[in-house]
Amino acid sequence: MKARRDVYQAIADPTRRAIINMIAGQPHNMKSITEKFDMSQQAISLHVKILMDCGLLTVRQQGRERFCEAHLDRLGEVAVWVAQYKQFWENKMDSFEMYVEKLKKEGYGKQKK
Amino acid sequence: MENKKSNTQDRELLITRQLDAPIDLVWEVWSSPEHIVNWWGPNGFTNTITKMDLRPGGEWDLVMHGPDGTDYINKSIFREVILHKKIVYEHVTGPKFVATVSFEQKGDQTCITWHMLFETAEEFIRTVKTFKADEGMKQNVEKLGKYLAGMKARR
Numbered sequence: 001m002k003a004r005r006d007v008y009q010a011i012a013d014p015t016r017r018a019i020i021n022m023i024a025g026q027p028h029n030m031k032s033i034t035e036k037f038d039m040s041q042q043a044i045s046l047h048v049k050i051l052m053d054c055g056l057l058t059v060r061q062q063g064r065e066r067f068c069e070a071h072l073d074r075l076g077e078v079a080v081w082v083a084q085y086k087q088f089w090e091n092k093m094d095s096f097e098m099y100v101e102k103l104k105k106e107g108y109g110k111q112k113k
Numbered sequence: 114m115e116n117k118k119s120n121t122q123d124r125e126l127l128i129t130r131q132l133d134a135p136i137d138l139v140w141e142v143w144s145s146p147e148h149i150v151n152w153w154g155p156n157g158f159t160n161t162i163t164k165m166d167l168r169p170g171g172e173w174d175l176v177m178h179g180p181d182g183t184d185y186i187n188k189s190i191f192r193e194v195i196l197h198k199k200i201v202y203e204h205v206t207g208p209k210f211v212a213t214v215s216f217e218q219k220g221d222q223t224c225i226t227w228h229m230l231f232e233t234a235e236e237f238i239r240t241v242k243t244f245k246a247d248e249g250m251k252q253n254v255e256k257l258g259k260y261l262a263g264m265k266a267r268r
Binding site: 008011012013014017078081082084085086088089090091092093095096097098099100101103104108 | 123126128130132133134138139142143148151152153154155156225227229234235238239240241242244
């Protein structure tokens with residue numbers, strides 16, 4: 001089965017989010033990432049590979065060590081989509097506000113005619 | 114290990130508004146089905162509320178009818194209802210979230226906050242993604258935006 005790789009998939013898993021948070025400040029080598037989690041090295045390698053496929057992480061070979069670096073520019077994509085979803089609810093609130101305004105102008109609830 | 118439940122930052126939305134209306138009116142418009150059907154749902158949508166039992170444990174069934182004839186079923190359970198203060202409901206059909214609507218009187222005005230907390234970050238991300246994928250919905254949001262801008266300009 002060929003999995004779809006996008007930025008959503010990258011951050012949909014708590015371990016991958018934790019890896020991104022860890023390397024966001026500075027690159028870490030594979031060993032220090034693996035030590036941080038209660039998981040097998042194979043499991044961590046798979047998460048790192050998915051993050052690579054999603055374009056959020058690159059691995060740089062330095063001597064005998066492999067360093068993981070974060071590339072967070074693609075996360076902006078998610079922020080835009082969250083903002084769009086938030087706008088949907090803001091619009092609902094606008095609609096609510098206008099309806100209240102309309103009732104107020106009609107003198108609703110103040111005096112019964 | 115990361116505690117999934119402790120940090121809510123990546124799975125919540127907060128909408129706040131100060132309304133130029135007294136709290137009893139704002140409360141009534143938010144809590145009576147005959148008012149809710151008039152403002153709920155995007156432009157072009159109509160709503161049917163078959164049940165709204167506003168008390169803890171009570172059911173709230175709202176169906177949004179899209180302009181293309183698609184029905185969107187929304188079922189919620191009220192968790193907390195405090196007159197003129199707070200309504201908490203759990204949206205039990207997808208997307209699953211707990212919404213807290215708070216009301217605060219500020220003289221003749223009312224401050225309303227709408228907080229939505231999704232079960233997990235995964236659910237939130239899935240919701241945002243599905244929403245993005247739904248072009249029809251997006252167009253409706255855009256249409257609503259224009260409609261509202263037009264209404265504001267006329268005022």
